[in-house]
Amino acid sequence: MVELLGDTGLSLVYLVAAILFIQGLRDMTHPRTAVRGNLTSAAGMFVAVAATVIAFEILDPAILLAGLVVGGAIGTVLAVKVQMTEMPQLVGFFNGMGGGASALVAGAEVVQLGSANGGAIPAEVGVAAAASGIIGAVTFTGSLVAAGKLHGLVTGSAIRYTGEHVVKAALLAIAVASGLYMIVQPDVLAGVLQGSAVPSFWLLLVAASVLGVTLVISIGGADMPVVIALLNAYSGLAAAGTGFVLGNSALIIAGTLVGAAGMILTVIMCESMNRSLTNVLFGGFGEAGTSDDEVDEIYEGNITETSPTEVEMLLDTASRVVIVPGYGMAVAQAQHAVAELSELLAENDVDVEFGIHPVAGRMPGHMNVLLAEADVPYDRMTELEEVNPTFAQTDVVFVIGANDVVNPLANTDDSSPIAGMPVLNVAEAGTVVVNKRSLSPGFSGIPNPLFAEDNCLMLFGDGQEMAQEVVGEYKESH
Template identity: 50%
Template sequence: MTTTLIQFAYLIAAVLFILGLRNLSSPKTATLGNQMAAVGMLIAIVATLLVSEVVDYPIVLAGVAVGSLIGAVAASRIEMTAMPQMVALLNGFGGAASVLVASAEVFSRTTQGNEPTGIVPGAIVASVLIGGLTLTGSLVAFAKLQEVMTGSPIQYPGQQYLNGFLALGALVLCVLLTMSPLDPVLLWSLIGISLLLGVLLVIPIGGADMPVVIALLNSYSGLAACATGFVLDNSALVISGSLVGASGLILTKIMCDAMNRSLANVLFGAFGAQDAVAASGEAVDQGTVTAYTPMDAAVIFSNARSVIIVPGYGMAVAQAQHAVRELTDQLVENGIEVNFAIHPVAGRMPGHMNVLLAEADVPYERLVEMDEINPQFPETDVALVLGANDVVNPAAREDETSPIYGMPVLEVDRAEHVFVIKRSMNPGFAGIQNPLFFKDNTMMIFGDAKKVIIELTDAVKNY
């Protein structure tokens, strides 16, 4: 197969990727879009296999077989609640592939005595650095989400200095390696330092900030692929990598805006660390809360005409999405209008709540974005907050001293009645006290989200 034909195949693949992403603009065409992108990938891979340079087929096919098997098993077994971990891991693998390919290119050029020139040394350095960071950063994100390690920020004295020192070291190595790209000591040192930096940069970031981290690492995995494209002078990698890089950056910005925080603050602010908890601990006693039962709630639900359910990470933890769907069905059967208010950073990754509710067969028309649903709360009889905390905190609107002041939140307290289902009075992951719980129109129901919802459904049914 000639080079021209292969380039043409890559062009077709790139077009299919773009069309595939464009079809993700609506849930009706999204499946088709995903399939188009998959076909594009198949074309790119088959074309590459037909390149005359490919001489060692057994090793390639073995790699593809092993990877396909692992990927297929993981994709079909993974629980929807574990999707953030899965995406984190996939980000990491993308980074790993970029480091490995760029390093392999260096080894290969070393044996051939072929010194890289022009933009290639810089691209090698970028692939190794970004890919390495993405690999270990994603593994730490995975460990936090899987709760293999603590989700709260890990901090120690001199942390910023150590990270700054290492970043400086990485920068120096980058410059040196760009000047002599075939030096194995420099290459291994840069691989080592970028792997270490990936770990150290993600451990001080708290669980609630994971949506930003995952989106950013998603972007990095794309940028690493893009840099690898420059190493190999391969336009397919450059185009696909930059598409993914752009996608991740947009999601990162959306997540940061939804928390009213800068990216730097998310990455280096260690939100939810001990000092934040201490600060909120000094807050004056805001009053007492009264615990209600699902039976009490059933009375109010049965007299309501409109209900808005606000899901949060707690729903995912309790695996309560199917129970929520049954409650929704029961309420709809009773002639009550039910909608869901989805905050952009609810859960542990962009779109997390939507996927869980879709899994439970909640039609997507009921899943309403924040800006659209906020004006509806004043006309709503009941707002049901389920495992969400910071995203419904009225302090973000009212209390200028609150660390989350200015963050756009769901204005549930404007509804006539608010029910909050929570395991205990512990503050959320950001460690900030929530005045919503003390409002006159708020009723707390303590317990496991799933159990409470099932009891509530029964109570509504038998009311």
């Protein structure tokens, strides 16, 4: 440790970084302050990293600088190039990198301590390293699989096989046993360093890495947002564990904050889907599809199609309109056209709001960010609890790219996969216009009886094209 900072100075710098982390998380709880929160948290991380580089002789400064430049360049390119619709899988990828880095850093410290002390490591370091290694490795491979499912590189279906839970239990047992052996018999490292034994820590990493793949590959793509939130918590816990290994308070605080925030997010998403975390991990949501006969029984002869011209006529006579965005809007990049439509309606004294379901996108806040990107005022974005009581007084609801979050089966069919899930009760409005490419089911794999209701009109086609045509019709009539 150099004299430039000293123990007290380093602790004070880490305290400043921790304060910035906490304030950043606080700001990220609302879309209006989220950008500031990201910048504040980034500043805290910069302070922590800079202090660590200055205070400890880790590597040659030139190598560290090169790593920072390369990493910063990659992050900048990803931030600029990746589309908003791809943010969930990018978050998953970042979770994996964080977990993997934590596990490898903990392993490097274990080897270094073992080499310096003839194979012996303190028990508390062994416990923290084993925890960081298991959680970090599971996070690394599990996050890559989750990101792959969301991006279409890995099948979105749940891959199940006979004895899968036995395999997972065996892998976990191997990882835990390896960690215990490292803690109870640390002299194993002496043999490792002489090249005469297999390091228990690396065996732990291998078993935990395979476990991460088996855990996530058996979960359907519909549940990947919840899985990514959970893995986000895991990445924080892995970082905190590595902080204990290194005796680094900044890493402990940052990891604990990420772990707590990720777990809270996971709970919120589970509540929004009315499902327990156990059900998400083992329930196979969306696996059981609906037969063609059942679909025909619901839809055949009951679907009423409409056109942009007819939609404009409905909007022209409405005094209150609620727009319900879904993931289909994000995929179609229709947020700007929808934002323009809402502005035109507001200019003509129409009371217009956006009804946003917590899991309408692939992560909570996804729709809010997309709409904010299109300059939709924050006061027009209304959460489920606030907007639901107003649908009965709404003339027109325009649902664009949403399916499961407006499915009334959640309220009427106890046997449905989405039974009890809080949904937007759009059917209570005077008229519901639903824009989708087809009648294909949502993530749950079940049909939506809303589409066959008497007050529902289906506007089939690409979300962006349809919204732009409605905007064009509205402009011509005004």
